[in-house]
Amino acid sequence: MATGRGAQATSPKGAAVTATAAEDAASAGKAPRTARGRRTLRAILDAAAEEFGEKGFHEGSVSGITRRAGVALGSFYTYFDSKDEVFRALVRDMSAQVRDHVTPAIRAAGHQIEAERAGLESFIAFVRDHKEIYRIIDEAEFVDPESFNLHYDSTAERIRARLAAAADRGEVRADVGEVHAWAIMGMNVFLGLRYGVRDDDAVPGDVADAVAAMLARGIGVPDSE
Amino acid sequence: MATGRGAQATSPKGAAVTATAAEDAASAGKAPRTARGRRTLRAILDAAAEEFGEKGFHEGSVSGITRRAGVALGSFYTYFDSKDEVFRALVRDMSAQVRDHVTPAIRAAGHQIEAERAGLESFIAFVRDHKEIYRIIDEAEFVDPESFNLHYDSTAERIRARLAAAADRGEVRADVGEVHAWAIMGMNVFLGLRYGVRDDDAVPGDVADAVAAMLARGIGVPDSE
Structure with missing residues (x-):
């Protein structure tokens, strides 16, 4: 073997x-x-x-x-x-699973706005197959706050870093920073809750299209595509 | 008396x-x-x-x-x-307190993008004075899911309705709908967590300015102000 x-x-x-x-x-x-x-x-x-x-x-x-x-x-x-230890491991494992699931979709995109679109679409699809992720990460706020904070801090930092790199490439505005990273993370988390966990009544690509159009105008640099 | x-x-x-x-x-x-x-x-x-x-x-x-x-x-x-009943009442009370705190700021604004800006600034300020609100509403997901869902459903519906009214007035794009409402709610919740609960290291008005600029380009109608 x-x-x-x-x-x-x-x-x-x-x-x-x-x-x-x-x-x-x-x-x-x-x-x-x-x-x-x-x-x-x-x-x-x-x-x-x-x-x-x-x-x-x-x-x-x-x-x-x-x-x-x-x-x-x-x-x-x-x-x-212990039970505490496996829960702690599970929160970090699920955080890593989300990251590893959406990262290839983000990396394959040719432009940062398209990357954010692909990341959200991929995230909603992941959530539909792993609906328990919300309950587990949300419960970590009470059971294992350190892992809960680490999950959101590392996610926001990953978004901030990729937006900063895109700003250097001229794909998003130079004034895009931490506030935008937390805003995008919050949008994605709540859209995943609404269209991933709660209902399958929308096509993930359509949700991602609406957000990407808003971001293209909101933080994108015109004619950089 | x-x-x-x-x-x-x-x-x-x-x-x-x-x-x-x-x-x-x-x-x-x-x-x-x-x-x-x-x-x-x-x-x-x-x-x-x-x-x-x-x-x-x-x-x-x-x-x-x-x-x-x-x-x-x-x-x-x-x-x-019972303890369950007072917790349930508390979740609905805090949801109403947020609504009643931010609504006057939103209503006082002359344009919908300014209204969203004022709502976020007012929300972050409220959260700084009521940091316990996150823990209580988040714990409701486990203790009282009905109130938890009601809080987010009613908040998203309120945002959707005010965006629809603003679209009718020509202040935001006609294609703005439920996805944008959940996106804005998610942004506000996470920005409240980051800049209201966690750290006082940013001026709420500056955070709201960055988001409003993104929304003005993202969903606003140019020259409607």
């Missing part, structure tokens, strides 16, 4: 991304050392997303997670010290 | 607004019938905001609320059936 990164290279793209993230997810000193261990850890995180997504942190349990994952209780404690 | 609305008319504006809201806040069949009763109910809601804002719903207690409010436990149960 293939081990390590060789096994990931043959996996679908999403699985490779999350398998990589999973290596850092275990509690201190408990990182998996084999491909099989990484798969078990991945199964535990996916089961934790289901368990906490359905029941919330307080009602969710380690035994519920291991039952969903089809692993023994001992396997859980091979990788995590 | 003056009773009923006569007493409210002599109160500062904010107190009158919240006293009105408080009349609807009590549990079914427990609405206060006197000005004194309304003041007690108001004191209980303000104490509940402190208690739940500091401790969260699960750690917060009815006795903590009555201690902060300086009222007897019996007074609490004169107006509310």
